[in-house]
Amino acid sequence: VGDRLLAIARKETRQLLRDPVYLGLAFVVPLMLLVLLGYQLSLDVKGLLVAVIDRDRSAWSRQYVDGFVNSEYFTLVARLDSEAEAREWIRSGRARVVLDIPPDFGRRLSASETVAVGITVDGSYPSRGQIALGYVEAVSALHNEQLLRAWLVEQGRRSGQVVPVQMDMSVWYNPTLESKNFVVPGMLVIVMMIFPPLLSALLIVRERENGTILNLYCSPASRWDILAGKALPYVAVSFIDFLVIFGASVWLFQLRFVGNAWLLSAAALLYSVCTIGLGLVISALSRSQLAAMLATFLIAVAPAFTFSGIFAPIASQDAVGRFVARLIPATYFMDVVRGAYLKGGEAGAYAPDLAALGVYAAVVYGVAWLALRKRVG
Amino acid sequence: MRRRLLALIRKEFSQLFRDVPMLLFLVWAFTGAVYTSGHGGGTELRQYPIVVLDLSQGPSSRELVSRFRAPYFKLVAQVWSDDEVVSRLDRGEASLAVVIPPDFERRAQEATARFQVISDGSQSMSATLAAAHIRSIAYRYSVERLVALPGFTGRGIPRIDTRPRVEYNPNLVETWFSSLLEVFTQTTMIAMLLAAAAMVREREHGTVEHLLVSPLRPLELFAAKLVPVVTLVPLAALTSVLGVVHGAFETPIRGSVALFYAVTLIYVFAMASLGLAIAALARTLGQAMMLLLLIFYPMTLLSGAFSPPESQGTLMRTVGVLSPVRHYVDFAYQVLFKGNGLAYVWQDVLGILGLGVALFAISVHRFARLVR
Numbered sequence: 001v002g003d004r005l006l007a008i009a010r011k012e013t014r015q016l017l018r019d020p021v022y023l024g025l026a027f028v029v030p031l032m033l034l035v036l037l038g039y040q041l042s043l044d045v046k047g048l049l050v051a052v053i054d055r056d057r058s059a060w061s062r063q064y065v066d067g068f069v070n071s072e073y074f075t076l077v078a079r080l081d082s083e084a085e086a087r088e089w090i091r092s093g094r095a096r097v098v099l100d101i102p103p104d105f106g107r108r109l110s111a112s113e114t115v116a117v118g119i120t121v122d123g124s125y126p127s128r129g130q131i132a133l134g135y136v137e138a139v140s141a142l143h144n145e146q147l148l149r150a151w152l153v154e155q156g157r158r159s160g161q162v163v164p165v166q167m168d169m170s171v172w173y174n175p176t177l178e179s180k181n182f183v184v185p186g187m188l189v190i191v192m193m194i195f196p197p198l199l200s201a202l203l204i205v206r207e208r209e210n211g212t213i214l215n216l217y218c219s220p221a222s223r224w225d226i227l228a229g230k231a232l233p234y235v236a237v238s239f240i241d242f243l244v245i246f247g248a249s250v251w252l253f254q255l256r257f258v259g260n261a262w263l264l265s266a267a268a269l270l271y272s273v274c275t276i277g278l279g280l281v282i283s284a285l286s287r288s289q290l291a292a293m294l295a296t297f298l299i300a301v302a303p304a305f306t307f308s309g310i311f312a313p314i315a316s317q318d319a320v321g322r323f324v325a326r327l328i329p330a331t332y333f334m335d336v337v338r339g340a341y342l343k344g345g346e347a348g349a350y351a352p353d354l355a356a357l358g359v360y361a362a363v364v365y366g367v368a369w370l371a372l373r374k375r376v377g
Numbered sequence: 378m379r380r381r382l383l384a385l386i387r388k389e390f391s392q393l394f395r396d397v398p399m400l401l402f403l404v405w406a407f408t409g410a411v412y413t414s415g416h417g418g419g420t421e422l423r424q425y426p427i428v429v430l431d432l433s434q435g436p437s438s439r440e441l442v443s444r445f446r447a448p449y450f451k452l453v454a455q456v457w458s459d460d461e462v463v464s465r466l467d468r469g470e471a472s473l474a475v476v477i478p479p480d481f482e483r484r485a486q487e488a489t490a491r492f493q494v495i496s497d498g499s500q501s502m503s504a505t506l507a508a509a510h511i512r513s514i515a516y517r518y519s520v521e522r523l524v525a526l527p528g529f530t531g532r533g534i535p536r537i538d539t540r541p542r543v544e545y546n547p548n549l550v551e552t553w554f555s556s557l558l559e560v561f562t563q564t565t566m567i568a569m570l571l572a573a574a575a576m577v578r579e580r581e582h583g584t585v586e587h588l589l590v591s592p593l594r595p596l597e598l599f600a601a602k603l604v605p606v607v608t609l610v611p612l613a614a615l616t617s618v619l620g621v622v623h624g625a626f627e628t629p630i631r632g633s634v635a636l637f638y639a640v641t642l643i644y645v646f647a648m649a650s651l652g653l654a655i656a657a658l659a660r661t662l663g664q665a666m667m668l669l670l671l672i673f674y675p676m677t678l679l680s681g682a683f684s685p686p687e688s689q690g691t692l693m694r695t696v697g698v699l700s701p702v703r704h705y706v707d708f709a710y711q712v713l714f715k716g717n718g719l720a721y722v723w724q725d726v727l728g729i730l731g732l733g734v735a736l737f738a739i740s741v742h743r744f745a746r747l748v749r
Binding site for chain 2: 019020021022026029032033036044045046047048049064075084087090091092093096108109110112113114115117118119120121122123124125126127128129130131133134135136137138140141144145147148162164165166167168169170171172173174175176177178179181182188189194198199202270285286287288289290291293294295297298299300303306308309311312313315316317318319320321324335338339342343344345349
């Protein structure tokens, strides 16, 4: 029985090696994506375009605006005169935030009063709007602290009491808070969900399009022989893909890696089995290569990108989102990958993730097995 | 000549409609996929999972902790040891820990209290946001304590109070944005894939030669490949915007739907031309798909939907201008969300049109070279 499986695997390997362009793309394309994302593309929101209506034009208001000018999170693009003008700047996208400083700004502050500053934010990109509000809040809080400090000194109080409740912040796992440190490992998860399933999604449907599938149906090879024989070489390709990306991320990008490389490799192998299996299911159910490609994009690639928690914690998704997240293997592998690159920790903590990947693999190959039979009958 | 072209177009249509599973996937792409992606997480701060280790257990610390609340934060658990804090963060069950020392209550009376925040920086965007929020919560709490201290009778302290107003999406509903983004993503991907597949299929089956010896010119051949894509995809996108984005998620559509549809036609033409240009490089559909994705992901991530163009370096900003996706995303959100007309978006429209014509010319040229 093993002979038949191996024979099919040997045939698939030979076919794979006969198209070096294709095979080369399978390695080069993921690597290029990583280089691009790792080096050039920053997902950190910085330099937001801010405009100011300064109706006060005093030293007080200038100091406040300077807080924005000196922050890397904002770029001051204009000083405006009216609210109508501000609306226009937001509407045309020339400014994302407009500060409206009232005429009595300096007078009120010097009289130890509270003064309201209007903040208008473009909400058409909601995440960005919220980030902008958060940054405005932070710059204002910093400025308030300075005001308070000066005022307390004036009152002859201890400066230690400036802020009665102070926060000390420490950032773990990614102390410099750079998106690169998690986007590159995150893209490893996504990339391994793109290219291996794409390769395997064509395996059965191509034979069907070419008519060679009948040879397999007539052969004494069992469905299991066919599936495993086709999967084996591609799981190997996917795993080598992983090794290349892993190596590049650690040696080329000099990314932080604190975890256990063996554990990560084991998870990557299991993940490869899952992704190749998912491709096989799609392949067994499709009638054309085009349909298989489209299905791979819709069922494998896009959900991994949207739901696996690459950009924000899964807890931030709503009930439907969390449900979908739990259904896809990328979520579990993402957990292991992020842990291995950034967190470390004991291997036992990742057992549930590995178990989930194992269950997923079993289900996927089971479905592929069933789907293959339907076509024989 | 007209009849020849029509015959070819008819053939392309029937080839498309024969593939029922593929059509079902197309329907899913513009309905189910858009609907589910509306539920995916954005990078905004929502239900950010935190744990609290409160060693003080006094009224002050409880008051502080009670302020970390929905919709921004979600208290996953109260824990009782440092080890538990570490393990919750390690396992990703919480993304932020608030640690309040035993002497918090006493020092709060003296106005010198401190507490510690440990943040999981592995998702740097939401971590930055969470830190900013906690800082301002602590600050507001401080001010209240300060005012309540003896010696602050009746007098205020100098303070700036921000009054935010959000335009176009007052409650910052992420679903409006993300469901629409998914429509654009599907439009982009499917326009490229369908066009590329139509061309690669001929190459794989060796029927390109048949077409070459036919009296059709390459320009006509390409037009025939594009017509079904440009007919179907913008219609699907429009249906999805009106049916799912507006219908199911009640996203307000403020602008001209006709303008959106017209420019979507041009956009699909541009992306389908890009698909054809890629098809000229690929021998098999697998190869074509890989090249497509190599272009697709950087274009999507650079489109301005994930981070604003001003946050990118000069190189990426320049490259971004060459991407039709970038212009289209800007155009579509402006028209649909802000109700802007041509006066605001003409540059984007020109960009899409120019890139579309250029891409079409490149693909025809490449194919013509292939023939010789």
